[in-house]
Amino acid sequence: MAAPGDPAAPGPRALVSVILPVHNAEPWLDQCLQSVLQQDFEGTMELSVFNDASKDRSGAIIEKWKAKLEGSGILVVVGGHNSPSPRGVGYSKNQAIAQSSGSYLCFLDSDDVMMPQRVRLQLEAAREHPSSIVGCQVARDPPDSTERYTRWINRLTSDQLLTQVFCSHGPTVIMPTWFCSKAWFSHVGPFDEGGQGVPEDLLFFYQHLRRGGGVVRVDQTLLLYRYHPHAATHAVLESTIWTHRVHFLEEQALPHWDTFTIWNAGKQGRRLYRSLTPASRRKVVAFCDVDENKIRKGFYCHEDSQERPKPRVPILHFRAARPPFVICVKLDLTGGAFEDNLRSLQLQEGRDFLHFS
Numbered sequence: 001m002a003a004p005g006d007p008a009a010p011g012p013r014a015l016v017s018v019i020l021p022v023h024n025a026e027p028w029l030d031q032c033l034q035s036v037l038q039q040d041f042e043g044t045m046e047l048s049v050f051n052d053a054s055k056d057r058s059g060a061i062i063e064k065w066k067a068k069l070e071g072s073g074i075l076v077v078v079g080g081h082n083s084p085s086p087r088g089v090g091y092s093k094n095q096a097i098a099q100s101s102g103s104y105l106c107f108l109d110s111d112d113v114m115m116p117q118r119v120r121l122q123l124e125a126a127r128e129h130p131s132s133i134v135g136c137q138v139a140r141d142p143p144d145s146t147e148r149y150t151r152w153i154n155r156l157t158s159d160q161l162l163t164q165v166f167c168s169h170g171p172t173v174i175m176p177t178w179f180c181s182k183a184w185f186s187h188v189g190p191f192d193e194g195g196q197g198v199p200e201d202l203l204f205f206y207q208h209l210r211r212g213g214g215v216v217r218v219d220q221t222l223l224l225y226r227y228h229p230h231a232a233t234h235a236v237l238e239s240t241i242w243t244h245r246v247h248f249l250e251e252q253a254l255p256h257w258d259t260f261t262i263w264n265a266g267k268q269g270r271r272l273y274r275s276l277t278p279a280s281r282r283k284v285v286a287f288c289d290v291d292e293n294k295i296r297k298g299f300y301c302h303e304d305s306q307e308r309p310k311p312r313v314p315i316l317h318f319r320a321a322r323p324p325f326v327i328c329v330k331l332d333l334t335g336g337a338f339e340d341n342l343r344s345l346q347l348q349e350g351r352d353f354l355h356f357s
Helices: 026-037 058-071 089-098 118-128 147-155 182-188 200-210 238-252 267-275 292-297 337-344
Strands: 016-022 045-052 075-081 104-107 132-141 179-181 214-226 260-263 284-289 299-301 312-317 325-327 353-355
Touching: 016 026, 016 089, 016 118, 026 058, 045 058, 045 089, 058 075, 089 200, 104 118, 104 182, 118 132, 118 179, 118 214, 132 147, 179 182, 182 200, 200 238, 238 267, 260 267, 267 284, 284 292, 292 312
Parallel strands: 016 045, 016 104, 045 075, 132 214, 260 284, 260 325, 284 312, 325 353
Antiparallel strands: 104 179, 132 179, 299 312
């Protein structure tokens, strides 16, 4: 019996649809579409493009490649609009998915390049994990851009793909590498269509986790991930992401803890404390740190609190503090000292501590 979506099965015309939103992508689009053509996947594949009011030559480039791709047996469906303003990445992805026919969705950004084996290897993983988002490792272009972020993307362990979902880097598998079944996407989605400034990938990722979805990464470099000043991600304010992260932490993690300690008595730790709801703030039994000046002060007073007397939270040396911890220390910035201190406590990530920074 043929598997759902396989070429021999009735229904969808394609097994895999590559989902490609496009907006003013002329500088990168040729290389991007060339990488679709060069996939070594032997099943039925479709490219679903949605052109979101591009004002450059993106439309002409898409039409040129449509003929090439269809000549190689790749189905192509093109949608779009010519309104004065773009509707945004979330809208474009939703439209590209709606017009697609594949049983599986392979997400691709118009400024990135897929390695030839990407579709084949991620499909194998997605079939094994039908309710998961499947990602992959990436190569960054330029190579020296966002080095810490790139290391984090590529080196997370399989457990950390779920335990580090609260940290500042965002989804533990990045959006341009996502691959999942269309049925699962429909169960979770669609993307938020709020437009510029909305972190639609982060919001979808959180909803995916709420629905019990898994996170899997193919440990091979399957995508060239470009960094440039025109990327849509730069339009999202850090403060917007912070607000969503705090809400998700309070919703998903803090209800399981009666009390917790914030690891970092400095700026980031205090900011987190102030951002919590009053009920969550009451669970904070201490800050902890290694800075003797902060520890000697003895406490942090929340001056803006409406409570009387104003809360005073003790500041302890980390060895005197008790788990669980919400860690507001950025990794890879202390020469390994923080990581050594954390390991010395022999804690279990996810149960005894969570990374927030």
